[in-house]
Amino acid sequence: MICGIDIGGTFTRIGAVDETFTVHDLQRVKTSEIADDFSAFLKAYVKTHPSIHRIVMGFPGVVNPQTHAIVKIPNQPALERLDIQALGRALNLPIDIDKDTYHLFRYDQRKGDLLNHLNLLGFYLGTGLGHVMYLNGQIHYGDDFAAAELGHQALKHGEKPCPCGLKGCFETVVSGHYLAHLHETYFKTVPFDDLFRQTVDSDHRDVIDTFVDDFAFIIASQMHILDVRHIIIGGGIPVMKDFPKVQLVDRIHVHLRKSHLIPANIYFSENPTEQGVIGAAIAGYEKE
Numbered sequence: 001m002i003c004g005i006d007i008g009g010t011f012t013r014i015g016a017v018d019e020t021f022t023v024h025d026l027q028r029v030k031t032s033e034i035a036d037d038f039s040a041f042l043k044a045y046v047k048t049h050p051s052i053h054r055i056v057m058g059f060p061g062v063v064n065p066q067t068h069a070i071v072k073i074p075n076q077p078a079l080e081r082l083d084i085q086a087l088g089r090a091l092n093l094p095i096d097i098d099k100d101t102y103h104l105f106r107y108d109q110r111k112g113d114l115l116n117h118l119n120l121l122g123f124y125l126g127t128g129l130g131h132v133m134y135l136n137g138q139i140h141y142g143d144d145f146a147a148a149e150l151g152h153q154a155l156k157h158g159e160k161p162c163p164c165g166l167k168g169c170f171e172t173v174v175s176g177h178y179l180a181h182l183h184e185t186y187f188k189t190v191p192f193d194d195l196f197r198q199t200v201d202s203d204h205r206d207v208i209d210t211f212v213d214d215f216a217f218i219i220a221s222q223m224h225i226l227d228v229r230h231i232i233i234g235g236g237i238p239v240m241k242d243f244p245k246v247q248l249v250d251r252i253h254v255h256l257r258k259s260h261l262i263p264a265n266i267y268f269s270e271n272p273t274e275q276g277v278i279g280a281a282i283a284g285y286e287k288e
C-alpha cells in the first residue's frame with residue numbers, strides 16, 4: 001500500500017491507499033500541531049501500517065520533487081526545515097513529494113474522466129488559490145518547479161500584505177483567507193458555512209459578487225493566455241452551500257476574449273476530504 005499524505009494549510013490528512021485507490025485508516029490532524037515534529041507523526045503512522053511500501057506527500061507550497069527540497073511553505077514555514085531524504089532513510093521507504101494541488105488535480109483528472117484531454121487547467125480555491133497548468137499531456141513545472149503560483153501573481157502593485165512576503169498577490173482578494181475577512185467584516189451574524197446561502201439579499205452582497213468576479217477574471221485570463229477550454233474548479237470554497245457556480249461561469253464567459261473558448265468546459269470537483277490522500281497515491285502508483 002502507498003501512504004498518501006495531504007498536508008494542508010489548516011489540516012493534514014494521512015491514509016494507506018491500496019491499488020484500487022481505496023483509503024484505509026484515514027486520519028486528520030491539525031497541521032500546526034505536527035509541523036514542528038512531522039517526523040514523529042509520520043513514523044508513528046507507518047509503524048502501525050506494515051503493508052506500506054512507499055510514501056507520497058503533498059505540500060501547500062513550492063517543493064522540488066527531484067531533489068526533495070522543500071522550498072517555500074508560506075502558511076507553515078516550520079515544514080521548510082523537514083529533511084525528506086533523512087526521513088526516507090530513517091523509515092527505509094521511498095518518499096516522493098510534490099505540490100498538494102498536483103495531487104488534487106490527479107484525482108480530479110480520473111474522477112472527472114478527463115485523462116484524454118492534452119490541455120487542462122486546474123483552479124483550486126481553498127485557504128489559498130492553487131493552480132495547475134497541464135499542457136501537452138503533462139504538468140508544466142517550470143525551470144525551478146515554481147510554475148503556476150497564480151495566487152501570488154499580481155495585477156499591479158497593491159499594498160495588501162500576503163503571507164508569502166509579497167504585497168498585492170491575487171490571494172489577498174481571492175482566497176479562503178480573504179473570504180474569512182469578508183465574513184468577519186460584513187456578515188458576522190451568519191455562520192461561515194452559510195455565507196453564500198444567507199447573504200443573497202444582503203446590502204453587502206456586492207462584496208461577494210466582486211469576490212466571484214475576481215476569481216472569474218483570473219480563471220479567464222489563464223484560459224486566454226494558454227488557450228485552454230477544459231478546466232477544473234476545485235477546493236473547499238466552491239463546494240460550500242449555494243456557492244454561486246452559475247454566476248461564476250457567467251462571469252468567466254464575460255471575461256473570456258476568444259469566442260472559440262466559449263462555452264468553457266468546466267468540471268467542478270466534488271472535493272471529498274480524502275482527495276489529496278488518494279491523489280498522492282495515484283502519483284505514487286503511476287511511478288511503479
Ligand SMILES: [Zn+2]
Pocket residue numbers: 151152162163164165166167169171
Ligand atoms: Zn503572495
